[in-house]
Amino acid sequence: MDDTLAQLRAGRLAGAxxxxxxxxxxEFPRELFDLADSLEVLNLSGNALDTLPDDLNRLHRLRVLFCSDNRFTTLPESIGRCHDLDIVGFKANQIRTVPAASLPASLRWLILTDNQIEELPDSLGECTRMQKLMLAGNRLRALPQSMTVLKxxxxxxxSANRFETLPAWLPSLPRLSWLACAGNPFDTQAEDAAITAQSVPHIDWRELALGRKLGEGAxxxxxxxxxxxxxQVAVKLFKGAVTSDGWPHSEMAACIAAGVHPTLxxxxxRIDGHPEGTEGLVMGLVDPSFVTLAGPPSLASCTRDVYAEEARWTPNVALRIARDIASAMQHLHARGILHGDLYAHNILWHAQRGGRLGDFGAAWMTGALDAAQTRAFQALEMRAFGCLLEELLERCTNAVPASVTTLKDRCLQPDAAARPTFAQALSLLQQASSSP
Known part of the structure; x- marks a missing residue:
């Protein structure tokens, strides 16, 4: 028996x-109700549950509920009666049905990745606090029109659903900044073309000698x-299973299509001949003196990265990082690629050598979109860049030129069509860097 469960049943977790x-x-341990006056975060992931009690709302202080990797086929309606829930996660179940009553209006972050959902209820539009919605790896062909009010x-x-086209209203959402759509029917032709094209050389697995592990992601x-x-190089070997961002196959396609750029x-x-058939890529090895700019969002920050308390830099360093990332993004957009995850936690930086953008897990291609649609979706990434600029400027040791603050505000404005392009942002940042 799990030690925590034993302590719970023995009444030794009062106040947890x-x-x-x-x-x-x-089965749901009824002893959890003894903690109703204190319990705020409940993680029941990795069990064999398929139901939750009808009186779940007795846990009246509950803010976060995780039930991933279980056996649910329906999102329980009892969740909808928990009126203060902030975060709900049911990743990797077998959910086919999401009842209208199962979604509390209080939700800020909903995770339904890797299920079998074909349709979402209109009640999703009542979750007006929603900041983060993770639906990759389902069977969706459309989103509820009611979501247009999710400001x-x-x-x-x-990603990894069944969308033939993207909802035309998505770019009108004033705060949407990080969008992943790869691995849908509208996008797969461009992905397949990138995978099969000889845009990067092929390396035989036997030419590589693997060394220490540098990192691991989903x-x-x-x-x-x-x-x-x-x-010396870096080698990424893909796992093959759907992730919160989509299919690794889509990530590999975007990596290949991106080509070479000094800050990317x-x-x-591309690796051929792995003995287990594993797909993989060879990438440039970044000097270990480069470090990650920030950590990923926390439960509390939801959509914003978490920086170290001591994170500080001069305006020159901040501008160098911003220029390097704007340059990388301009390159991607010119190649018909949207990064989808423009975040500080996907950036490596060095005080003298600037920034490097990586991680194509959420990237997708605009080949199936017309020019107007492409510009509209590119404008979403300008808001993500505005968030990055805001974070960089907040941690500067001295004031930055007023033009950079103005640029940040233009990137963050609700009207996506009025945001600058990355070419314009790069030009402004270069001017600010050269000003006395």
């Missing part, structure tokens, strides 16, 4: 604000490796 239980549960929505993941594992006798961490070669 968070409970994590992953021990093969098939706080900033991050949307609808889509794959990155190792340092030796290519031949002298060259993109693919140099």
């Amino acid at each position: 604000k968070r409970i994590d239980l992953s021990c093969g549960l098939t 706080q929505l900033e991050l949307l993941r609808i 889509s794959g594992v990155i190792h340092q490796a030796a290519l031949g006798k002298a060259q 961490i993109a693919a140099q070669s």
Whole structure:
């Protein structure tokens, strides 16, 4: 028996604000109701649950509920009666049905990734606090028209679904900044073309000698490796399963299509001949003196990255990072690629050498869109860049030129059509950097 469950049943967790239980549960432990006056975060992921109690709302202080990797086929309606829930996560179940009554209007962050959902209820539009909506890996062909009122929505993941076209109203959402759409029928032709094109050379697996692991994400594992006798590179081996951003296959396609750019961490070669058939890419090895700009969003920050308390830099360093990322994004947009995840946690930086943008897990291609649609969706990424600029400027040790603050405000304005392009932003940043 899980030690936490044993302590719960023995009454030794009085006053607990968070409970994590992953021990093969098939029934909801009723002893949790003894914590009704304190419990705020309940994590029941990794069990064998398929129902929740009808009186779940007795947990009247509950703000966060995670039930991922269970056996739910329907999102329980009892969740909808928990009127103060902030975050709900039911990733990797077998959910086919989302009843209208299952969604409390209080929701700010909803995770339904990797299920079997074909349709969402109109009641989703009543969740007007919604900032983050994660729906990748389902069977959706459309989104409820009621979502047009979700003016706080900033991050949307609808990759690996069945969209033939994208909802025309998406660019009108005033705060939408991070959108992932790859792996849908409208996008797959461009992905397949990128995968099959000889836009990067192919490297035989036997030419690589894998070294230490540099990192691991939802889509794959990155190792340092030796290519031949002298060259040190980074190798990403993909896992193959759907992630919160979509299919790793889509990420590989975007990496290949991105080509080479000095401030972009993109693919140099595609790996052939892995003994287990694993797909992989060879990338340039970034100097270890580069470090990640920030950590990913927390439960509290929801859509905004978390910076170290000591994170500070001069205006020159901030402008160099901003210029480098704007340059990388201009390059991607020119190649018909949207990054989808323009965040500080996907940026490596160095005080003297600027910034490098990586992680194509949420990237998607605009080849199926007309010019007006492409510009509209590119404008969403300008808001993401505005958020990055805001974070960089907040941590500057001295004042930055007024023109940069004005640029930040233009990027963040609600009217997407009035935001600058990355070419315009880069020009303004270069002017600000050269001013005395």
